[in-house]
Amino acid sequence: MPMLDPSNYDRDLTVGEVAKRSGVAVSTIHFYESKGLIKGWRSEGNQRRFSRDVLRRVAVIKVAQRLGISLASIAAAFEALPKDRSPTDKDWKRMSEVWREELDDRINKLTRLRDELDRCIGCGCLSIRECPLRNPWDELSEAGPGPRLLDPL
Known part of the structure; x- marks a missing residue:
């Protein structure tokens, strides 16, 4: 199914899809997750899955890092955000x-x-x-x- 198909909007994303859509490496997605900046889960088939709101979080991380903001400061800012939605x-x-x-x-x-x-x-x-x-x-x-x-x- 193509990603632009509206029936895909509620579908969870694989780590590869998050990496491709956000323009960062899969290892970066795993790193962000290990630092608590984004959150995923394991599917029944033991594969990493992410909700679409993770794309906005990764975009914010990338912009903040480009500005020279530390990951610790980004993590502190994200602590104030609800975990179940995009910023x-x-x-x-x-x-x-x-x-x-x-x-x-x-x-x-x-x-x-x-x-x-x-x-x-x-x-x-x-x-x-x-x-x-x-x-x-x-x-x-x-x-x-x-x-x-x-x-x-």
Whole structure:
């Protein structure tokens, strides 16, 4: 039966059909399921089956990942959704508002990093006193690990 046949609209999808329709590999579908981002079940013949709403969820995952949103953040957003339906416009608006804040924060950090690196690239030696990466005698060790000057908490 062709997929466009209206009598197929209520039919569950195989993992291969979900992969083909969503444009991701079968292994990606299995990965998303293992992370709890999508849910399937086993048929009487022991094959994976998915309801059609999984296509919308996979689309949301792909868009969010393209934006740089972590799988953990996607999973947290999906926790607030009912398990038995596709995300709606309202759901997407709520998720995107949270993700917008994450993206704005990341943009601000990347802008600061870019601006600081411009000075380093001009210097190249990391030895001048004004260098934002300089940390003589490990003075910042008490503040914690990582690039304390470039990524203040």
